Amino acid sequence: MLTFAIWVGFVLLSLSLLLNFWRLLVGPEVIDRILALDTMYINTIALIILYGLSAASGLYFEAALLIAMLGFVSTIAVCKYLLRGDIIE
Amino acid sequence: MHFEVHLPFWLEALVAFFLLLGAVFAFIGSIGLARLPDFYSRLHAPTKATTLGVGGMLIASMLHFSYAQGSLSVHEILVAIFLLISAPITAYMLSKVALHHQSPSVQNTQGQDLPQQLQQEWHRERIKSKTDKPKLPG
Numbered sequence: 001m002l003t004f005a006i007w008v009g010f011v012l013l014s015l016s017l018l019l020n021f022w023r024l025l026v027g028p029e030v031i032d033r034i035l036a037l038d039t040m041y042i043n044t045i046a047l048i049i050l051y052g053l054s055a056a057s058g059l060y061f062e063a064a065l066l067i068a069m070l071g072f073v074s075t076i077a078v079c080k081y082l083l084r085g086d087i088i089e
Numbered sequence: 090m091h092f093e094v095h096l097p098f099w100l101e102a103l104v105a106f107f108l109l110l111g112a113v114f115a116f117i118g119s120i121g122l123a124r125l126p127d128f129y130s131r132l133h134a135p136t137k138a139t140t141l142g143v144g145g146m147l148i149a150s151m152l153h154f155s156y157a158q159g160s161l162s163v164h165e166i167l168v169a170i171f172l173l174i175s176a177p178i179t180a181y182m183l184s185k186v187a188l189h190h191q192s193p194s195v196q197n198t199q200g201q202d203l204p205q206q207l208q209q210e211w212h213r214e215r216i217k218s219k220t221d222k223p224k225l226p227g
Binding site for chain 2: 069079080
């Protein structure tokens with residue numbers, strides 16, 4: 001049962017990554033692309049946690065935490081740049 | 090793919106349930122991101138549903154590893170707290186950028202002139218902050 005659930009989770013998360021990637025390519029404005037990238041970061045965190053669960057190893061949380069931080073900081077930096085024309089004033 | 094730990098049936102069912110819940114919510118968020126009509130409504134789907142999806146995954150992982158290690162596993166709470174703090178800030182910044190760039194919204198959204206009003210207000214503030222600079226002595 002857990003194996004089945006893990007496979008379904010992999011399939012659903014991969015499909016959602018594909019949908020995000022489509023929005024990243026199509027996105028009519030810059031801000032849609034930023035949102036798509038941010039969502040891709042969050043979905044990747046979920047995918048890594050799922051992989052850690054399937055490999056029965058706790059080593060992947062550090063990677064997930066790192067990706068979470070990098071995604072947050074990069075999104076805020078791009079937003080700041082679009083708002084003010086500068087990142088650190 | 091093989092598992093070293095054999096969970097009891099009820100725990101396996103619980104872990105599988107939370108895993109599926111998380112995956113389904115993440116998928117719903119991504120469908121919303123792909124299908125909703127304008128940016129302001131597109132912003133809702135990933136920032137709420139996808140965060141909840143990751144939350145479900147983290148609960149499943151916590152249950153699994155707490156049983157496997159024999160002690161409470163708290164790594165996941167770090168990721169969960171960080172995501173729960175950072176998702177609203179990201180949404181706030183993105184919506185502010187959208188208002189600033191006057192991103193188009195669907196016709197029946199209320200307050201269509203809000204972006205212009207905000208634009209004028211920000212413009213006024215910027216001019217004020219430029220003229221109100223403290224004069225250097227001497």
